[in-house]
Amino acid sequence: MTAGRPLAHRFAALLLLAFAVFASVPPPPAVAQDAAVVPRVERILVEGARRLDEETIVAYLTVREGEPATAAQISDSLRRLLDTGLFEDVVIQPFADGLLVQVVEAPFINRVAFEGNDALDDDTLRGAVQSTSRSAFSRSVAERDAQTVLDLYRRSGRFGASVEPKVIERDNNRVDLVFEIVEGPVTGIRSIDFVGNRAFSDRRLRGAVETRESGVLGWLFGSATYDPDRLEFDRELLRRFYLDRGYARFNVLSATAELTADREDFLVTFTVDEGPVYTFGALEIDARLPDLDADALREAFTISEGETYSASDVDETIDNLIFAVGQQGYAFIDIQPVADIDDEERTVGVTFQIAEGPRVYVERIDIDGNTRTVDRVLRRQFRIAEGDAFNAREVQAARNRLRELGFFSEVAVTTERGSGEDRAVIDVDVVEQLTGALQLGVGFSSADGPIGDISIVERNFLGRGQSVSVRFNITGDQQAIQFQFEEPALLDRDLAVGWDVGFVRLDRSDESSFQETNIGFRPYIEFPIADDQRVRLRYRVSSDEIRDVNRFASPAIREDLGTAITSAPGATWTLDRRNDPIEPTRGYLVSADQDIAGLGGDTSYTRSSARAKVWRGLLDDLVIASFEVEGGAVFALGEDLRVTDRFFLGGDRFRGFARDGIGPRDSTLLKIRPNDPDGRPDARIPPQDRRRGDALGGNYFAVARTEVTFPLGLPEEFGVFGGLFSDVGTVWGLDRTSFTDFASRRTNPVTIDDSLELRASVGASIFIDSPFGPLRFNFALPVVKEDEDETEFFRFTVGTRF
Numbered sequence: 001m002t003a004g005r006p007l008a009h010r011f012a013a014l015l016l017l018a019f020a021v022f023a024s025v026p027p028p029p030a031v032a033q034d035a036a037v038v039p040r041v042e043r044i045l046v047e048g049a050r051r052l053d054e055e056t057i058v059a060y061l062t063v064r065e066g067e068p069a070t071a072a073q074i075s076d077s078l079r080r081l082l083d084t085g086l087f088e089d090v091v092i093q094p095f096a097d098g099l100l101v102q103v104v105e106a107p108f109i110n111r112v113a114f115e116g117n118d119a120l121d122d123d124t125l126r127g128a129v130q131s132t133s134r135s136a137f138s139r140s141v142a143e144r145d146a147q148t149v150l151d152l153y154r155r156s157g158r159f160g161a162s163v164e165p166k167v168i169e170r171d172n173n174r175v176d177l178v179f180e181i182v183e184g185p186v187t188g189i190r191s192i193d194f195v196g197n198r199a200f201s202d203r204r205l206r207g208a209v210e211t212r213e214s215g216v217l218g219w220l221f222g223s224a225t226y227d228p229d230r231l232e233f234d235r236e237l238l239r240r241f242y243l244d245r246g247y248a249r250f251n252v253l254s255a256t257a258e259l260t261a262d263r264e265d266f267l268v269t270f271t272v273d274e275g276p277v278y279t280f281g282a283l284e285i286d287a288r289l290p291d292l293d294a295d296a297l298r299e300a301f302t303i304s305e306g307e308t309y310s311a312s313d314v315d316e317t318i319d320n321l322i323f324a325v326g327q328q329g330y331a332f333i334d335i336q337p338v339a340d341i342d343d344e345e346r347t348v349g350v351t352f353q354i355a356e357g358p359r360v361y362v363e364r365i366d367i368d369g370n371t372r373t374v375d376r377v378l379r380r381q382f383r384i385a386e387g388d389a390f391n392a393r394e395v396q397a398a399r400n401r402l403r404e405l406g407f408f409s410e411v412a413v414t415t416e417r418g419s420g421e422d423r424a425v426i427d428v429d430v431v432e433q434l435t436g437a438l439q440l441g442v443g444f445s446s447a448d449g450p451i452g453d454i455s456i457v458e459r460n461f462l463g464r465g466q467s468v469s470v471r472f473n474i475t476g477d478q479q480a481i482q483f484q485f486e487e488p489a490l491l492d493r494d495l496a497v498g499w500d501v502g503f504v505r506l507d508r509s510d511e512s513s514f515q516e517t518n519i520g521f522r523p524y525i526e527f528p529i530a531d532d533q534r535v536r537l538r539y540r541v542s543s544d545e546i547r548d549v550n551r552f553a554s555p556a557i558r559e560d561l562g563t564a565i566t567s568a569p570g571a572t573w574t575l576d577r578r579n580d581p582i583e584p585t586r587g588y589l590v591s592a593d594q595d596i597a598g599l600g601g602d603t604s605y606t607r608s609s610a611r612a613k614v615w616r617g618l619l620d621d622l623v624i625a626s627f628e629v630e631g632g633a634v635f636a637l638g639e640d641l642r643v644t645d646r647f648f649l650g651g652d653r654f655r656g657f658a659r660d661g662i663g664p665r666d667s668t669l670l671k672i673r674p675n676d677p678d679g680r681p682d683a684r685i686p687p688q689d690r691r692r693g694d695a696l697g698g699n700y701f702a703v704a705r706t707e708v709t710f711p712l713g714l715p716e717e718f719g720v721f722g723g724l725f726s727d728v729g730t731v732w733g734l735d736r737t738s739f740t741d742f743a744s745r746r747t748n749p750v751t752i753d754d755s756l757e758l759r760a761s762v763g764a765s766i767f768i769d770s771p772f773g774p775l776r777f778n779f780a781l782p783v784v785k786e787d788e789d790e791t792e793f794f795r796f797t798v799g800t801r802f
Contacts, residue, residue: 038069043098050105050173052086057101060084069099086136106136110174114149116181119156125149125179137167137175149179157225160184160263187226188214190265196253196272199245207622208241209234211268226266231255238270243311245620248341248348249275278309281340281347288355289333292325297354300324309348319393321352333357360390362426363418369430370463373407377465378428380489381405390415390424402430404581407460409433465489467498477507499523511660511790512694513553514561516644517545536572541565541601544644554666554694555739555750560642564602570595578615585617585624593632597645604638605645623710630729631702640735646697649731651795654703656727656761656780660695661790663731664754667693693788696734698754703729709767723765728784732756760784 041063046054061077063069074092081090081103089104111133114125129145131137142165153161161184168176192213194202206213211227211234235252242250253271260267280303287294300320303313318335325333334357340349364386367378379385381401383394392415399413410431418425457469467486473479486498499522506516520542528534545563571594578587590612598604609632616625632647650661707725714720734754763780777796785791 037071037074038094038097038099041065041067041069041098044101045095045098046101046103048103048105051108052105057081057103061101063099065098069094074099084136085138085141105173106138107169107173107175109133109135109137110170110176113176113178114181115178116183119158119183120152125152128152129179131177137177142167142177146179149181153181153183155227157186157188157227158184159187159226159259159266185264187259187263188265189226190214190260190267192268192270194270194272197274199247199274199277205238205241205270209237209270214265226257226268228257231257231268234270238272240311242272242274243309244313246277246279246308246310247274248278248309248339249273249343251275276346278341278346278348280305280307280309281342281345281349283349284351286338286351286353288353289325292354294354297321297324303350314350318352321354322393325354360422360424362386362388362390363423365426365428367428367430369408370432372432372463373430373460373465374463376492377405377407377460377463377489378402378430380492380494382426395426400581402428405460405465407432407465477510478504480504494528496526497524508660509548509550511658512557512643512696513550514546514557514643515548517543517547519543532576534574534576536574538570538572540568540570540595544642546642546644554696554752556666556696556734556752557643557694559739560644564642565600566597566603566645567599567601568595568597568603568607569599570607584615585621586615588612588614598637603642603645605634605636605641607634607645608632623708625708626706628705628707629703630705631700633700635699636735641699643696646699647701647731648695648697649701649703649729650790651792654727654729654759654761655725655763655778655795656782656791656793657759657785658790658792660697661792662759662786663698663701664696664734664737664752665693665788666696666750666752667788695790696752698731699733699735700756701729701731703727707765709765712766719768721767723767724763725765725778725780726760726762727780728758728760730756730758757786758784759786759789 042065044058044061044063044065046057049057060080062073062080063077074094078090078092081087081101086106087103088106091102093100093102109131112126112129112131114122117125128148130141130148131145146163146165149163150161153159153163162182164180166178166180168178170176189211190213192202192206192209192211194205197205211230214225232255235255238252239250251273253273255268255270257266257268259265283301283303283305285294285297287297300317300323302316302320303310307313314337318337321335322333325335334355336353336355338351338353340351341347342349362384365379365382367375370378382398384391384398395413395415399411402408402411402413408430410429412427412429414427414429416425416427417423454472457467457471459467461468465488467484467488469482469484471480471482471484473481480502482500482502484498484500486496488496490497501521502519504516504518506518508514508516520540522538522540524536524538526534526536543563543565546557546560549558549561573592575588575590578584578589590610592610593608595607596605597607609630611628611630613626613628617623618625634641634645634647647663648660649663650657651659654662705725705727707723709721709723712720712722732754733756734752737752737754738749739752740749759782761780761782761784763778765779766775766777768775775796777794779794781793782789782791
């Protein structure tokens with residue numbers, strides 16, 4: 001034991017010594033991410049560069065010569081080079097005292113082409129893809145471009161389309177990128193069905209949504225193709241449809257579109273929950289503004305307790321209240337309708353909370369999409385400008401005015417918050433459409449026979465909103481040429497100026513035994529005098545010639561043979577309160593005209609006329625009823641009026657009677673001779689000249705027209721509607737009624753009956769709206785007429801444009 005003890009002690013001492021030595025030695029440095037792989041980069045070599053300069057490649061690196069290179073820097077440099085898209089592969093590795101950068105350049109695109117496309121042109125597709133000629137080719141970018149093109153076709157209704165990018169290699173590391181497209185047929189809407197509807201039929205609800213079934217003529221209508229965005233919009237249209245008819249708890253549970261097995265059409269299904277019908281309950285005003293007369297505001301209500309609930313009527317009442325409160329001197333107001341739905345009584349009480357709204361001003365009006373139309377044409381449609389108080393009603397009115405221009409296929413006006421809570425930015429997005437056209441037209445009219453016209457029209461000349469047109473018209477009885485120009489906003493103000501000059505030759509031998517030639521110049525200026533009222537001031541100077549008078553014509557016409565110069569200033573006042581200027585369903589339009597001839601020239605008279613028409617939609621605007629009254633009077637200030645200065649009625653203006661078919665008429669030459677026992681017409685008149693007599697027109701006229709239009713139950717895409725109408729009115733009055741017939745050598749004067757005798761007619765119409773031209777068929781039956789009147793049972797007009 002004593003011998004082994006020193007040995008054990010010595011072993012322990014050696015272990016302690018080794019541990020002490022190990023502990024005293026500093027640890028080796030840890031391998032960190034930022035450790036220098038190359039302590040000092042003396043040079044950087046580049047291999048594989050063909051098109052690009054080596055300096056350009058080195059510039060992308062985060063490593064510089066003379067500095068150390070870490071693993072992080074090398075990794076970052078590698079990523080930066082690959083992100084340029086200029087290389088297919090990159091390798092960076094250290095060697096000796098530097099870095100070696102090996103690259104494989106991506107090929108450059110020689111050209112981008114599209115094959116198989118017909119529905120979408122090359123320019124449209126080329127503008128949508130990111131791959132361009134003379135840029136580096138990237139497989140991933142090409143795949144994304146193919147998907148972009150495919151999305152375009154699906155938005156155009158072609159869900160069976162396919163797009164495949166093909167790469168054709170060329171010399172010098174170039175490629176052609178070709179997108180091979182199979183467009184496929186238009187994916188239409190085979191059926192639109194509704195589930196859960198009890199109050200309204202599927203057919204009725206199909207008329208409420210924008211999506212349409214393809215049908216026989218579905219190719220004519222863009223809404224007959226599937227569009228997911230349109231389907232979402234249809235959900236809101238359905239909701240609005242039901243809310244306007246009392247269904248306050250209505251809900252669209254789902255809207256699905258299922259592609260058919262042949263992938264040619266979609267089956268659209270709306271599942272709805274109608275709920276019961278509600279009526280208006282208590283209607284209250286909660287006015288939180290000082291000195292506001294709440295009782296006076298009730299006159300602005302368009303709703304009353306007990307009526308069927310309608311969301312549109314609530315909105316209309318809010319608009320009326322905003323106007324009424326503004327009349328009491330409040331510019332910034334906020335009106336919120338608070339609904340109190342009583343499910344037990346099935347009533348909806350509405351409290352209109354009127355409070356002072358935030359003072360919001362227009363910060364900017366941003367306009368986008370007008371590549372041709374200059375900004376000022378759009379901006380002048382707004383009655384507010386930057387810095388003015390924001391007015392939601394005026395913004396909506398501006399949108400309507402932009403739509404009425406006819407320059408844009410789509411108009412969207414939205415309001416966004418500006419740089420602060422009291423600032424608003426109005427965004428205007430438009431999609432321009434063609435405004436110029438060269439039109440060649442042929443057709444046939446039951447009244448005028450063959451029709452031909454040539455017109456060159458530009459409604460947005462040079463993008464300035466000006467209108468220029470040249471028109472040539474040839475019919476069986478008329479030849480005309482006309483040039484027209486209008487500047488709708490002189491000096492960017494709501495002041496329209498324009499003029500037109502024309503030449504017309506009119507054959508009226510069938511109606512009044514003469515022909516007429518007119519050469520005229522008509523400048524005018526038009527401006528508003530209120531939000532819904534306008535005045536047009538005009539001047540007409542014309543040369544009116546009556547020529548080629550038949551030798552058996554009335555002496556009242558033979559006295560007017562020759563040319564007369566007319567110089568006549570005039571004015572037109574218009575009051576327009578229609579809810580839609582294109583297809584009104586309610587509202588009215590009133591106009592009055594006044595002309596005074598005699599400011600020089602050969603004629604002297606005053607002519608006054610007025611017209612008023614009112615529209616009313618029935619059965620949820622499926623049926624549109626209109627009533628119109630029109631009348632006029634002309635008074636000679638010197639010599640008797642010429643026949644061309646009087647009023648005429650008939651044709652389209654008084655259905656059931658031919659053009660110029662009613663009113664004073666000289667029929668003396670067609671009367672039976674008293675001493676002729678056989679009762680034959682006057683033998684001096686050749687058979688070809690025998691008719692009911694010459695229409696002379698009248699100094700006064702009045703007519704009332706009533707019309708109802710309605711669908712005929714055919715699919716809406718057919719564009720076929722029916723109508724019933726009735727006209728009642730007359731033309732009467734001459735300056736004198738007795739004339740000496742020198743041509744017939746009669747000693748007794750010719751006496752003309754110009755008494756006021758009412759005429760009336762009833763009839764039916766068929767309207768067809770088609771891309772081949774408007775068609776209208778009138779079937780009219782005169783129920784009150786005079787013996788000398790020219791009647792007409794059937795009238796139609798057909799045109800084809802190409």
